[in-house]
Amino acid sequence: MKNLQIKTFAEYKKAYQKSTENPEAFWDEIASTFTWKKKWDKTLEWDFRKPEVKWFQGGKLNITENCLDRHLEEQGNKTAIIWEPNDPDEESRYISYRQLFVKVSRFANVLKNNGIKKGDKVCLYMPMIPELAIAMLACARIGAVHSIVFAGFSSSAIASRINDSGCKLLITANEVYRGSKRVNLKDICDEALENTPSIETVIVYRRTVEPTSMKEGRDKFWFDELQKVDKDCAAEEMDAEDMLFILYTSGSTGKPKGMVHTTGGYMVGTTYTFENVFQLEKNDVYWCTADIGWITGHSYIIYGPLAAGATTVMFEGIPSYPDYGRFWEICDKLNVTHFYTAPTAIRALAKQSLKFVEQHDLSSLKVLGSVGEPINEEAWHWYNDNIGKGNCPVVDTWWQTETGAIMISPVAGITPTRPTFATLPLPGVQPALMDENGKEITNLHEKAEGRLAIKFPWPSIARTIYGNHQRYKEVYFSAYENMYFTGDGSYRDATGNYRITGRVDDVVIVSGHNLGTATIENAIDEHQNVVECAVVGFPHDVKGNALYAYVILYDDVEPTEKLESEIKKLVSDTVGPIAKPDKIQFVSGLPKTRSGKIMRRILRKIASNDTDNLGDTSTLLNPEIIDEIMQEAKR
Ligand code: WT7
DSSP states (O other), rough: OOOOOOOOOHHHHHHHHHHHHOOHHHHHHHHTTOOOOOOOOOOEEEEEETTTEEEEEEEOOOHIIIIIIHHHHHHHTTTTEEEEEESSSSOOEEEEHHHHHHHHHHHHHHHHHOOOTTTTTEEEEESSSHHHHHHHHHHHHHHOOEOOOTTTOOOOHHHHHHHHHHSSSSEEEEOOOOOOOOEEEHHHHHHTTTTTTTTTEEEESSSSSSSSOOTTTTTTHHHHHHHOSSSOOOOEEEEESSSSEEEEEEOSSSSEEEEEEHHHHHHHHHHHHHHHTTTTTTEEEEOOOOTTEEEEEEEEIIIIHTTTEEEEEESSOOOTSSSSSSSHHHHHHTOOOEEOOOOOHHHHHHOTTTTHHHHOOOTTTOOOEEESOOHHHHHHHHHIISSTTOOOOOOEOOOOOOTOOOBBBOOOTOOOTTTTOOBSSTOOOOOEOOOTSOOBBTTTOOOEEEEEEEEEEOTTOOOEEEEOOOHHHHHHHHHSSSSSEEEEEEEEEETOOOEEEESSSEEEEEETTEEEEEHHHHHHSSSSEEEEEEEEEEEEETTEEEEEEEEOOOOOOOOOHHHHHHHHHHHHHHHHHOOOOEEEEEEOOOBTTSSBBBBBHHHHHHHOOOSOOOOOOBBBBBBBHHHHHHHTOOO
């Protein structure tokens, strides 16, 4: 581990201090531990007002040389990826660094053979199988930009993402196993492909033996394509600021934002944080349970761990199949040392009998991680006591798709932890807590609550929203002058430790999935009987938050249960099953301000059954609607 610099709390403090006093020198030193084809000329150029951030300008590299080639000599036979299938009776796959290198190079040639060149966009809609990792690294090898769409998203979600970035090629699998179910991904893609004029070729990996519909001239099987190419593929020379990938995340308006990550800074940021936060040692087995369709999977299943030369586990299945002990069975079987998951999974597993845990030997575990949403006290303790047996530091890692890498988190075994606190900023991260007047609360020795912003650029910050730099500026750089706004609220204690309290905008985190309420509202509005609707989040004991939809129907329409399920299905089909509202209330109106804005704050309170103090309602045009909504609220 070349970047494992922090080994004591004093070293953490020293690194942090250096990173704020001289950020360029700090990151220069870390960046020098990677393989570059040409060294950079300028470490950092930035202006949050434009906004513009450039790291390691003039530097030339290929991230796959850092994730693969450079490990071959010393540890070519080390396992890079352990793949654990959905069905425990199917065999695990162990792929060494050398094997992965060959597979990636070969598939990179498949992409080239299908006309893909540097800068072209490639959409991946795939299950959690090694071929997903191979395809993404193959894109990076030739400088193509991958845009991975989580394989639980609907056909229209795929189509809008493909069209937004103009993807030329789509890679998918015929089917995916999910617990006891089989889902036909290719059928979902075919539906999406009816409206995606930029796609020229589709490559289909056969995960199952079931017949697959293939369109002549457009669709090709993965294995057939492999036969046509050889295994050597030189890595394309990329500029540090060349685009590595686009990944869509929800926003406050209906349209998902294509966050753009570039090559050099992203690599440096993910690898440095991976090694230091988790404190990985040479023979450790690291498992992050996220899906690669999310940023956690990009940064901490693939790029960070592979650049660090670690062994990373990829799991195809779900925590409840064949039973609720599956995670622990895998930890036992693979001797997992580092386990990184989401609070929603912890809460779901904590609800089950402890026998699912006790049946398995968890003594290999050394470090536990949490990510995606605030972890509540109860879940934290359950995780710490029953999984870590009180011996494994819990790292509660706060970050975002936009930040690319972990920002605020304990360093495992080094930073004192405190339940529900992400604790301290990592070196290179300069948080600012902002009060309601938009002023920074600078006293670190007094507890305070506010909104979380970041004052200085870090290497892995997203550079723009694809095709919409103006929106990037508005969403992240307009709330506070010359600062990046996170969209999160935060509490800071008198020792400078941060607890993230949750989103302060119209994004709701459901089971760790970041959902924009506007997207869901747009879907519901499509129903022929719906006039208007508003969707808000409310606390849920397993999912963290669930969705509550207030729906206005046309006058002549009866509110029925059938209509409710139609609306749920509509959301599931257009956005994805994860976005299905838990509760739907039919209302005759929505509380609106004089300027016509829905007052979501009130709707959130009603949905959360927290109606003692609704706050200021004096700007409402129709205050009488509140009583009606409250009386009929679904509890
Ligand atoms: C939002 C970003 C970053 C990986 C997964 C989510 C919430 C994330 C934590 C944490 C409290 C957290 C924030 C953030 N969040 N980690 N440890 N404690 N909240 O990425 O989909 O971009 O969502 O997730 O609200 O803004 P994402």
